Structures are given as C-alpha cells and as structure tokens.
Amino acid sequence: MAILPLTSPSYPNHNISGTPVSVSNRVPLMFRRLHRFHQMDFELAFWQLSYLCLAPKRVYRNVYYHKQTKNTWARDDPAILILLFASLFVAAIAWSIVYSYSPLQAVRLALLMILRDYLLVGALSATLIWFFANRVLVSPSSHSSPTDSSVEWAYAFDVHTNAFFPLYLTLYLAQLFLLPVVFKDNWVCLLIGNTLYLAGFAQYIYGIYLGLSALPFLIRSEILLAPLLPLFASYVVSLLGFHVTKHVLKAYFGS
Template sequence: MAILPMTSPAYPSHNLPGTSMSVSSRVPVIFRRLHRFQQMDFELAFWQLSYLCLAPKRVYRNVYYHKQTKNTWARDDPAILILLFACLFVSAVAWSVVYRSSPPEAIKLALVMIIRDYLFVGAIVATIIWLFSNRVLLSPSSHTATADSGVEWAYAFDVHTNAFFPLYLTLYLAQLFLLPVVLKDNWVCLWVGNTLYLAGFGQYIYGIYLGLNALPFLIRTEILLAPLLPLFTSYIVSLLGFNVAKHVLHAYFGS
C-alpha cells in the first residue's frame, strides 16, 4: 500500500546521513518556497524574531504544534529568512555608510553577510549539529520507536537561524553603534568590544542548545554548551591585549 513506510520508521529517509534522495528532495522546503511571498506569514516571523531575544524557549514550544500539524520539526515558511536577509542588507548599508564605501562595495558586503556569514556558515553548523545529534545525542529508545525521531537537517538549520538573530543584534547592530568605543586604544574599550563578542557567540551557542534541547528524543544536550568553556577562556586571554573587534573589522573593511 502507498501509505506504508518504505524505510525504517525509526529513521525517516530525509533525516539521516547517507540516504539516497532526489536533488529536489535534498533542498529543504523552506528554501523551495522562497519565491512564494503571498503564502508567507510575516506576522508570525516578526513574533518569532522578537521572542528569540525576549523568551527564546517560547519559540520552541511551537515546534510541537508544527510537528503535529505538518509532521515535521522544521519550519516550512521562509518569511523569517526574508526578514533576516533584509536585516543583513540594512546593516550592510549602514556599515558601508560608516566606512564610506561605494554602492558596489555596499552590495558586495551585503552578499558577504547573507551568503557567507548566514547561509554558508549556517549550512556548515547545521550539518555538524545534524550529524552529531543523530549519532551522539539520540535517545536509545528512539532507535526502535515508530515515531519520527531523527533530527532533520532542515530543523538543524532552523536552530542556526534562531541562534543567529541574537548574534546579529549584538555584532551587526550593537557593535555598529559602539564602533567609536570598541576601536579606541585603551583597555576599557578593549574590554567593551571583546565582551560584545563574548555575548554574541555565547548567545549563539546557548541558542543551539535550546533548539536541540526542545526535541524530546535527544539526551545529554548539555554537551552542546561545552564550547562556552573555550569561548570564555579565549575571552579572558584576549583581555591581555587582543582587540577582537579591530581584527574582525580589518578582515571586513581592511582598515
């Protein structure tokens, strides 16, 4: 019968590494629907972005409802992607104005922020946490469960997206307003700039943890907080005289 599963029910074919799929099936639904603006729920996307800063756990309560109605943990509405693209474009223009870049340079910066910083890095992070979750964090009982209990790659990218927004507010916007401070040559300003990066990446790591901790079939998700230790250690070492903001901005703008 057509309704019977064609693969092991414990691991749906679209969730696990090494499974043969068509090219179109490999592309998450959220990307395949980027051109369907009339079907996007921007009001919900605004709500999610707001609560990702105020109460991120509340956003992940909705994944249970989405799972029940759509039979997938990952969101299928690309409205939040469009909003993030717009936010990154606006911040690129603002940074270009501050550094007196030309319009082509501003467009190039926007593409770097969207394609490299968000999409490319996000794809790498999503792949890592997808593989790690399915191979290390999966509950033993879920290996024989009949329910869909594998971490989807698309959901891993959702987790990256949710974690990226607070980082965006900290490093792409707040840093812009604090630019006259973080670039000064004194220890207090170095502390402010480096603390800003600690907060941004700390929020990102915590956001990754929250996203995977929300899945009921994963265990030991506290392991995902482990990168906080080397992050904080690097922060302490950097206070000896390494200005993170100066080096990052030099990589972006060359000055």
C-alpha cells in the same frame, strides 16, 4: 555526502518506504517556497524574531505543534529568511556608510553577509549539528519511527537561524553603534569590544543548545554548551591586551 542531508544519516538517498528521493526534495521546503510571498506569515516571523531575544524558549514550544500538524520539526515558512536577508542588507548599508563604500561595494558587502555569513556558515553549522545530534544525542531507547527519532537537516538549519539572530543584533548592529567607543585605545574600551564578541557567540551556542534540547528524543544536549568554556577562557586571556574588535574588523573590511 550531500550538502543538504536527508532526515537521518541511516537513509541518505531514500525515504522510509525505500523510494529514491529526488534532488528537489533534498532542498528544505522552506527554501523551495522562497518565491511564494503571498503564502508567508510575516507576522509570525516578526513574533519569533522578537521572542528569540526576549524568551527564546517560547519559540521552540511551537515545534511540537508544528510536528503534530505538519509531521516535520522544521519550519516550512520562509518568511523569517526574508526578514533576515533584509536585516543583513540594512546592516551592510550601514557598515558601508561607516567605511565610505561605493554603492557597488555596499551591494557586494550585503551579498557577502547573506551568502557567506548566514547561508554558507549556516549550511556548515547545520550539517555539523545534524551529524553530531544523530550520532551522539539520539536516545537509544527511543521506540519511535526513524523520522520521529532523528534530527532533520532542515531543523538543524532552523536552529542555526534562530541562534544567528541574537548574534546579528550584537555583532552586526550593537557593535556598529559602539564603534566610536570600542575603537579607542584604552582597556575599558577593549573590555567592551571583547565582551560584545563573547556575548554574540555565547548567545549563538546557547541558541543551538535550546534548539536541540527542545526535541524529546535527544539526550545529553548539555554537551552542546561545552564550547562556552573555551570561549570564556579565550575572552579572559584576550583582556590581557588582545583587541578582538580591531582585529576582526580589519580582517573583515580590510582596513
């Protein structure tokens, strides 16, 4: 199976007309346009990032308009990717200052945050979302064409992108500013640190749910909220003395 699947699991190597799909067309349009800065709508991307924190449902209202005008659920403007890359780069510089990294180490950290934390994890997450949604959540009574009743891999990556930004604000920025607090050895600081991780991953899970529930041909999307239960249970258990922040940062930064 290709790492970047096509529109539907039923058509892995051909489009609807049966014509073989080229390798370049397997790459989402948003990635193929990364070099076209003059065509990017950064104002819209800023608006989307803002509302992903304030009112995320408003962002997904544009999905229907995009489908009607461009015949795809996924965004084709990579401006939001550029903004996320820049945000992660800024976060990497800030964390590098805290840990007294050299300039080379700071660049390496930025690449890790962008390539591993966002893109690699995003590709894996999008593939799982794409596979699960098309196998489990698609309504059997849908009479639409295959392209209209299946989740595009590119849209699944969009959902990951939208869900990632609130997590970024919580764990890459808020945690950074709260380091003097969460590193203290008392239960209140443990509570604050562990709550940050609960909030970050709960926001991500909820963002995935919002993204897929916005598609009219999907049913039972509430299943996507199921991970919240073990997440909250783990959080409660961690309050007995497991300091999530200290363990995660030690594994992440090695100190």
